Amino acid sequence: MKHLCIGLAAGLTALFSPPAYAEETIAIFTKNLTNPYFQAVRVGTETAAKKFGVRVIQFVPTKPDSIPEQLSQVEDVIVKKPDAIVFIPVDYKALVPAVEKINAAKIPVTNITDRSAAGDFVAFVGADDYSIGLAVGRRLLNAMGGKGNVVILEGVKGSLTSNNRVRGFTDALKEFPNVKLLASQPGNFQRLNALQVMENLMQSFPQIDGVLAANDPMAVGAIEALEAANRKALVIGINGSREAVDLIKSGKLLASGDFNGFIQGCIGVEIAVRNLRKQPTPKEVMLKPIVVDKTNFAPYDTPVEQRACPTLEEVSTN
Amino acid sequence: MTNSPLFELRGISKEFPGVKALDNVSFEIKAGEVHMLVGENGAGKSTLMKVLCGAYRADQGAFFHNGAQVAIDGPADARKFGIAVIFQEFTLVPYLDIAQNIFLGREFKSRVSGLIDRRRIHAEAKRALDMIGLHIDPRTPVHKLGVAQQQMVEIAKALSQEARILVMDEPTAALSDRETDLLFAMIKRLKRKGVAIIYISHRLSEVLALGDRITVLRDGRKIASLLPAETSPDQLVMLMVGRPVDATYTRPSRPTPGEVVLEVKDLSGPGRFSDVNLTVCAGEIVGLCGLVGSGRTEVARAIFGADRVSAGEIRLNGKRIGASAEDSVRRGIALIPENRKAQGLAVARSVGDNIVLVGLRKLFPSGIFVPRRAMKAARAVIDKLRIATPSPRRPVATLSGGNQQKVVIGKWLNADAKFYIFDEPTRGIDVGAKAEIFRLLDGLVHNGAGILMISSEQIEIVRICDRAYVMRSGRIAGELKHHELTEANIVRLGIHQ
Amino acid sequence: MSTHALVQFKLARVPGVAFALITLCIVFALTSPGFATAINIANVLTQSTILLLLALPMTLIIMTEGLDLSIGAVLTFSSIVLAIVAISTGSAVLGLFAALAVGLCFGTLNGVLVARLDIPPFITTLGTLGIAQGLSLVVTDGQSVVGIPRSIETIYSGTVVGIPLPIILAALAYALTHALLYQTRFGTYVFALGGNREALRVAGISMRGMLIRVYAFGGLMAGFAALLMTARLNSAHPTAGIGMEFDAIAAIAVGGTSFERGNGWLFGTLLGVITVGVLRNGLNLLAVPSSAQVACVGALVIVALFIDGLRGEQ
């Protein structure tokens, strides 16, 4: 078994040749390897990296959304001292110690998507979940003619994203007194959960006219459930994923709030780079809430890999 | 030897759900005497001893220590009166060392409160081991020891508890002759020290040779208590079984052996045995004897294909075999293993399930299992072997040792094997069952099967077998033809000169 | 024979894990400049402390042919209680005691269910896993608990003569467990619980009592680990400990403790935990994609056990 180990050694060495830290290196932290949204973010960062001639390294917890693991990864990365970090905390409160460690190590860090509860950041880049929820919620309720019954599919309980989006939904509902909220159940941002929750809800409520899902996968789950039961309802989701766009094209999905991971990735890196190159950077970039529907889905139809990063100016000016 | 009993049990009764294990049994033991306790399996011997040592609580009955009534509510009490038991299933912990095992539950406290004083434990253990003439480092983990050594450790453990009354449950079952002699010598020494010994055994020779007094139990009742001088093996057997049984089983005339069934050439198993050559013919029973650990079982397992071999070949009716147990079974070899519970039976399953297991392919060639037919097949075997069970559905665990052994043998009757290997078929089985099992062997050879039989009891080999091979430290020390097949010869070949 | 035999008997189990550890260290030292630095080594060891605190009692539990799947969830719940108490009372110490109490309760509950009701450990702890996890979610409604007095943080980030405090605590915990297992009656009986329960019964020792204590010890350590976890996150989160029980079991298996006959080896567990930590740290330093990292962890487990298997056959 000595041979076995030596073999193992050789194998490992061959596998990972040491990364050469020639150009500026930026470490990117995302929540998990499974949600397409974060893939969009990663693609965004890589596209931007090419554009600015920097090197990005992706760090993702092997257990999806694992707090201790992301913390460990931060600690490990600090040892390597990358030039900058673009950071999405797995949990906006629990990862504060990680941010403090980064600050202590004097590595400039840009926060995107989920606003960390504390810590010094070069900037925050995000889209306001609340206003997106509000906008897309309004879109649905208008389409329903301001009356009928709706259900809300929440994300992971307690996650910042879910909370704000749902808050947006409910505030939108307040503007439409004739619309009745039947139930609000968590689908944990996952298809199968959303599907089964929806199936069960349909049992207790014979008449559901609208579904507000806190992300696209759950919207998809809801749509499948409705189809399987041959029932009709207007459904909206959030993320503006390609899957959603296809469904919008085919008319199954009414609309999806554009929470653009790709752009957030781009801008996150751009700001990090500018900061490294001593160029002026805004303290905060909030992407304008856009509701993607039949009228305007064209730009979202191209796969993220083929999109080009907008410049900081573009996003801040529009 | 004083005449007043050192310890006495009066009118002990103990009931388990379903069985009255002990029914008003009285029993006494004097200092310095060896009191033999005999009876069939399930007669209540072990239960009585478990009551004596406080492992069980008697439903009724009284205990007297030096004439004064005492209570035994737990092992602690029993130990107080110097009662210690050596059970058949050893009570040793494999991954603790000898010393820790000897003092399990009686660890010496070290000056630091809460900790144990290992140095002292080891020193004391050394003394205990020396006392019985066992010279092993007490720091040796027990799982490294052989069966015999483990038993010695058990005895050392008992003596280290200042045992005045030592209970031995079939101590020789797993011992070779040399080790048995060692044990007997030790027992005699202990006698002289005034230790009282209660000795449970199925080997009547021992019982008569070693015992000062003999008590017979049957079905939980005390049948008789007598002196060796005034009894005979036959009488004892009758008392135990309750009916006259031909215990000194003599073998009927055998058909003249047919052609060779099994042929083993230069078989070697790394570190276990080497250059083993032997043949077995149709219609003959061949013994394979030698000391425990001389490689008998290993050879048997190798022939059966249960273990890999490094060299040599095994032929059944000329065809090479030994690839795997599965292959051997398909070709008609049967192995009745040494350890029933661990190797022979799916204890949790029913008698029927166990019996049909081997024959499944033959009984249901289509692969479709039909419970009704399985039950029928099982019943047939149960009747044929007179297995005492009301129904094949009964969990096999609830059968007595002898009947369990019959089940293990019965498994093979559906597989119509041509060649059988019996490894210690009579270990821990009462006289009645033994005779039946021998009759069964005869039946098999009369139908032209060949049998290789391993046994530590030379007397059995001499009585049952046509020929015998004697093994010594992994090699065949010699072959004994029928006319030279005597206990003396077996011992002479088996022991190192 | 003699002590020599004992040494052999212990060495016989080293290779699986030791070779893996040595190999990994060599590989990473060669391939990643940052790896063999004092800071990083301290970093790896510190990260491993929480897992070690769970793996130590788990080793004892496994030696009794048991298992504790709830230990991760219990850690989570304890840390939540710790946080809530610490916040409401403003005293970290009270919080710690609360956490230890919670851990002890769950541990004892496991023990009682296993020992008194004879429910197989796997199922028992699968059940209590659900209960602890559920309580964590119900109490926090999925939110993380923040606002703990900063003082707690120093328990994880503080150092004594340059050595990170968690490492010292973990070292103490290891010393304690080691003494418990090899120097006390309790430890001796743990070996017996897995090796031969009849031996205990004959010796007149209540094995149920012993079993309950083993599981209680597990819960207690989970409660203690909760302190480090809370200090590390400076908050408590209902998903913080999810799946740690399996990480612990894997580390123990890598460490060469077998699941039968009380054949356990505490030092192997220590090595196992460190090996897993080193693997993850090294892969991060090499910026190996997470997907590959996941696969590597699986490979490590299987390779280590395969090597032990080879040795077993020799």
Add this chain to the structure above:
Amino acid sequence: MSVLTSKVVVRNQLAFSGDIMQTFYRVLAVALLCLALTALSDAFLTANNILNVLRQAALLFLMASGLTLVILTAGLDLSIGANVALSGCLAASVIKLTGLPLLGVATGIACGTVIGLANGVLVTALRIPSFIATYGMMWMLTGITYYYMAGETIHGFPPGFRQLGSGHLLGIPVPVYFMMLFLAIGALFSQRTIWGQQIYAIGANPIAARLSGVPVERRLVLVYAVSGAMAGLASLIILARINSAQGDIGEDLTLPAIAAVLVGGTSLFGGSGTVGGTLIGALLLTLVLNGMNLLQINSSWQPLATGIIILLAVWIDSRTRRISE
């Protein structure tokens, strides 16, 4: 002896009734739960909801049924969840690339089976405890899946394929038919074939089984392969239901499946248990979730409830077993 035997018969009847009681208690539990839910929510006792519960139970059962065989041999398969993810994703991409649902189905089941075989080899040839082997396998599969999917989603399958999960036949969801089919197959295989008998024997005492000529290794490999194949099948039904594949579809499917088997009364020590019991276990667990949704109980309570049910089920078993002895 006569004394013994007579007592024995009584004992035997008791032991026999013990098994009956086990099943009885479970059916009773399901019935009570149904009654309670009917009382609490008028939506519960509707044809639709019943079918809905059955359809959700079907998924759990399909995974658990294969697992039951593994546990009957005193083994465990922690990799089924990860197996579902990988098989599902491969099948999905095959369907997308070729547009041939059948090819996709073949891929899914084949992939699942191969993974199962791999587990079997680890457990038999390399003699790694199944618990650890399949745990390692789980990590490796997850890694491969993540790498393969790279966080993307594959969605939109041909309607023909969708029928597998969301279709109806005579008003009954297709997965329910699968459940029935594999309940029958599983029961027949384990009770009415010699392979089934051998599997029970292996669970009860592997050494005795080997010495009785049972090809232990081959049977073990078989059960792991079956468990893998069932995971593959389950993955297809998930795909068909949610009309998309993502790296995380297998997440948190493993422990519920194990729970279903255990709640169904199969012993982890092997040798005792039935596939039918597993069905009841699956139903029980699904009913709880369904009820919680109908009554709109915060889903945080879900793990708590599941945990308690598991403990109750097994506790009742040990009780009945003790009574019967």
